[in-house]
Amino acid sequence: MAERRFDIRSQPGFGFIALFTFFALYLPIATLVAYSFNASDSLSSWGGFSLRWFASALENSTVQAAAMRSVIIALWAAGLATIAATMAALATTRTEPYRGLTAKYAVINQPLMIPEIVTAVALLIVFSRIKVWTGYSGLGYLILAHTAFCIPFAYLPIRARLESMDLTLERAAADLYATPWQAFRFVTFPLLRPAIIAGFMLAFVISLDDVVITEFVKSGGQDTLPTYMLGQIRRETTPEINAIATIFLAASTVLIVIFFFINRRKPQA
Amino acid sequence: MSAIKTAPENAKSRDIRNRWFLSLPALVIIFVAALGPLLVMVLYSFLEKGDYGDVKFGVFSLEGWTSVFMQRDIFDDTLGIADAHLAIFWRSIKLSLYTTLFTLILGFPTAYFIATRPARTREIWVFLITIPFWTNLLIRTFAMQQVIRNEGILNNLLIWLGIIDTPLQIIYTDTATLLGMTYVYLPLMVLPLYASIEKLDFRLVEAGYDLYANRLQVLWRIVIPLVKPGLIAGSILVFIPSLGAYVIPRVLGGGKNLMLGNLIELQFGAGRNWPLGAAMSITLMALVMIALLFYVRNAAKSGVRHG
Numbered sequence: 001m002a003e004r005r006f007d008i009r010s011q012p013g014f015g016f017i018a019l020f021t022f023f024a025l026y027l028p029i030a031t032l033v034a035y036s037f038n039a040s041d042s043l044s045s046w047g048g049f050s051l052r053w054f055a056s057a058l059e060n061s062t063v064q065a066a067a068m069r070s071v072i073i074a075l076w077a078a079g080l081a082t083i084a085a086t087m088a089a090l091a092t093t094r095t096e097p098y099r100g101l102t103a104k105y106a107v108i109n110q111p112l113m114i115p116e117i118v119t120a121v122a123l124l125i126v127f128s129r130i131k132v133w134t135g136y137s138g139l140g141y142l143i144l145a146h147t148a149f150c151i152p153f154a155y156l157p158i159r160a161r162l163e164s165m166d167l168t169l170e171r172a173a174a175d176l177y178a179t180p181w182q183a184f185r186f187v188t189f190p191l192l193r194p195a196i197i198a199g200f201m202l203a204f205v206i207s208l209d210d211v212v213i214t215e216f217v218k219s220g221g222q223d224t225l226p227t228y229m230l231g232q233i234r235r236e237t238t239p240e241i242n243a244i245a246t247i248f249l250a251a252s253t254v255l256i257v258i259f260f261f262i263n264r265r266k267p268q269a
Numbered sequence: 270m271s272a273i274k275t276a277p278e279n280a281k282s283r284d285i286r287n288r289w290f291l292s293l294p295a296l297v298i299i300f301v302a303a304l305g306p307l308l309v310m311v312l313y314s315f316l317e318k319g320d321y322g323d324v325k326f327g328v329f330s331l332e333g334w335t336s337v338f339m340q341r342d343i344f345d346d347t348l349g350i351a352d353a354h355l356a357i358f359w360r361s362i363k364l365s366l367y368t369t370l371f372t373l374i375l376g377f378p379t380a381y382f383i384a385t386r387p388a389r390t391r392e393i394w395v396f397l398i399t400i401p402f403w404t405n406l407l408i409r410t411f412a413m414q415q416v417i418r419n420e421g422i423l424n425n426l427l428i429w430l431g432i433i434d435t436p437l438q439i440i441y442t443d444t445a446t447l448l449g450m451t452y453v454y455l456p457l458m459v460l461p462l463y464a465s466i467e468k469l470d471f472r473l474v475e476a477g478y479d480l481y482a483n484r485l486q487v488l489w490r491i492v493i494p495l496v497k498p499g500l501i502a503g504s505i506l507v508f509i510p511s512l513g514a515y516v517i518p519r520v521l522g523g524g525k526n527l528m529l530g531n532l533i534e535l536q537f538g539a540g541r542n543w544p545l546g547a548a549m550s551i552t553l554m555a556l557v558m559i560a561l562l563f564y565v566r567n568a569a570k571s572g573v574r575h576g
Contacts, residue, residue, distance in 0.1 A: 008475050009385040011378070011488060018382030021375050022394075025401045025455065028412035031422055035415065044420040084295040091291035098285050107296055111303050115513025115557060117530040118550045121537050122306035125313055125547070128323075148302035151295050209405045212515050216537075226407050233411055233520055242415075245408045256403045260396065 036242035053243035070208055070224040077146030078203035085154035086196055093162040111149040120216035137219040145217045146207045153206045154199035161195030194262050201259045205252055314547035322541040333544025337552055361529040365511035368450040372507050376458035384466035402456035410520045413449045441523030449517040458503040465499025505564045509557050529553050
């Protein structure tokens with residue numbers, strides 16, 4: 001046949017659909033960002049370029065408090081989740097199968113398998129009763145709930161890194177009379193550090209983004225940025241909500257880009 | 270003292286003990302703040318509902334379970350089919366299947382396109398898919414709301430093009446929820462598909478062409494069977510969160526187009542029927558488990574076939 005020299009990999013129309021997909025993925029986000037610079041009072045009409053909604057968002061004390069709360073919860077949850085996930089990863093990698101290992105995997109990944117709304121109402125049932133019994137209604141519930149669903153996300157990169165590390169270095173350390181703790185402190189931990197940082201950042205972003213579980217677990221006046229936004233999104237919203245979303249978007253994009261660079265650093269061969 | 274274990278055996282049991290100790294914090298946290306509450310919820314679904322929400326402890330009742338699908342007539346107290354609930358169950362399943370189909374139609378060519386780029390540019394395309402994936406779901410839903418609103422850019426564009434005269438009512442309909450879910454869950458389809466297409470051995474494709482297959486035959490009889498695991502993984506990853514979607518139907522679907530997630534919330538809020546909400550949550554979980562089981566069985570089968 002004459003047309004033997006065509007690219008065997010290409011399929012007609014796929015490139016077009018792919019470009020449409022990328023366009024469709026970014027169009028709504030671009031619209032949202034563009035309208036946050038709208039000078040007009042309403043979302044419907046364009047009133048020229050202005051930073052006024054950013055100024056009003058940054059001055060809004062409810063937004064400030066919600067943002068602060070989001071960051072505090074995410075720092076605690078990501079920190080605790082990373083510690084627990086690191087320990088769990090050490091316990092479940094580089095080992096012969098032992099009794100309970102599969103069960104451990106199942107429990108650690110359980111938060112990923114259940115629809116969020118189901119976990120959310122289950123937590124509502126239990127925590128509302130504990131709130132009555134103990135009288136405590138602080139941020140502890142949110143931190144605990146966030147820690148639980150962040151654990152699998154922190155666990156993933158740490159476990160992946162551990163599985164690609166063999167035990168030779170730790171054995172060498174042991175041969176040189178390092179105690180298990182010293183071997184961990186001076187050999188395993190430094191090698192694992194990029195994955196731990198990556199796991200922490202992933203957990204941090206996951207906690208920062210959560211809407212559903214937070215919405216059901218929070219006590220009165222404990223809005224985080226996403227639940228505040230959920231409350232504000234109604235038929236007629238002002239561009240201030242776009243400005244908040246844009247700031248949020250910028251912050252999490254920066255975190256994700258950093259995460260990528262940490263993760264891309266290939267393990268030293 | 271023959272009871273003393275030999276040294277390696279001793280080390281092994283110590284190792285396992287240490288491993289249990291190390292995994293304890295993660296296991297305890299997940300049990301307290303995820304798994305345990307689910308078990309409590311199962312118990313709640315079998316109790317009688319309290320007057321202002323919550324339940325009456327120690328009063329066993331199947332009312333929660335029967336009211337998932339049945340309702341008591343207000344006048345003669347007979348049980349009939351709960352049409353409103355069934356409509357919402359059906360909408361959830363239908364919209365989730367459509368979402369899976371639409372993300373597949375857009376996602377497969379996209380993943381294929383990325384996987385066939387040169388190695389260096391491939392990374393950039395994958396990165397472009399990943400950014401929206403990690404962008405807050407609520408923000409993406411809100412962004413979609415702005416596009417499809419009556420005064421949004423979609424309607425303005427269609428009017429400007431002369432296709433329509435008056436804005437289309439898209440927002441607060443099932444179409445809006447469907448658009449939102451397709452938009453939000455698309456990366457979940459593209460990423461696993463990309464992973465399996467990237468591993469595809471294109472020599473098999475070449476062999477197909479050498480045997481005079483046309484492009485469609487190659488696609489249908491060589492590419493798709495080989496990337497089936499990615500196809501199923503992507504479909505499951507899209508279908509499951511769609512089924513339990515809460516934020517997207519709430520923001521885009523409006524009050525009349527509830528999905529299962531919103532119906533569950535309703536029972537814990539205005540409905541004050543916690544046992545019913547608990548039973549509905551367990552029903553949703555069961556639907557998810559069925560989907561997962563389907564996935565596990567298929568993954569096992571295709572694993573055998575493709576070695």
